[in-house]
Amino acid sequence: MRTSEVVAGRRILVVLHSGDDVIASLAEACRRHGVAQAAVTTFSGAFRRARLIAASEPPLDPEVPLPDSVEVAYTEGVGSGTVTADEAGGHAVHIHVALGAKDRSGRAVAGHLLAGEAHYVIEIVLEEILAPRLVRRPHPDSHGIAILDVDDAAESRR
Template sequence: MQSSEVTTGRRVAVVLEPGDEVLASLTEACRAHGIRQGFVPVFSGAFRTARFIAADVPVADQEPPLPHEVTVTYTEGIGSGTILWDADTATPTPHLHLAVGVKNAAAAGFAGHVLSAETHYTVEVLVEEVVAPALLRVPDPRAYGIPTMRFGAA
């Protein structure tokens, strides 16, 4: 377990419109406001499509990361995540998880790491900037090499 006090900066509200791709739009909003890293304490709305890392059939071993993805359409949901600076691409990079219900299937639920999502009616996002410490993604061998958040120098 790791923990660190964080110094927060600005809060920016982002409203995505029909057809906006969620990850690309959030990246662009962060660029426009000069936000390199932060948290997305909440985002919610309607999604025309949402593509997750998930499996829609049982897998033999649930311990390693899933190699599958699932796309669902016409959903509403809520999520949260982080935004970390990718030094290799000089880009603020969102990492979002989302739980949605499919509107035409009695709100059947899907949840997971977002690979892509398209706004249907609207998606409302709150971004909270983190000024310090540096938030880093570092591959963790205990997590099958998945880059996980670490704290840099304050």
């Protein structure tokens, strides 16, 4: 386990409209408002389509990260996540969602959002994180997946 006190900054409201790209819009909202990193504290709305890291069938080994993705259409749901700086100077948006499919009586799918298009509206609140500096790096227990961490060098300069 790793803990760190967070220094919060501004709250930014983002309202996505029909056809908006979810990941690109969140990165653009951060760029537009000068937000380097944030927590996604509120995320709810309707997707026309969404692609998630998930599985159609139960995995053979539940310890190993899922290698596949699924695409779902016309869903509504909730999520949360983080936005961090990426190595190219942009933003890495990491969102997990739980979505219920409208045409399946709300049957749910959940996972890491790879791509999504807003349907009616998606409402998001970003909570700017001023400190510590957040990074994503592989962890020995993560099977090579980069996970959220605190930049030790930046933390020791505080």
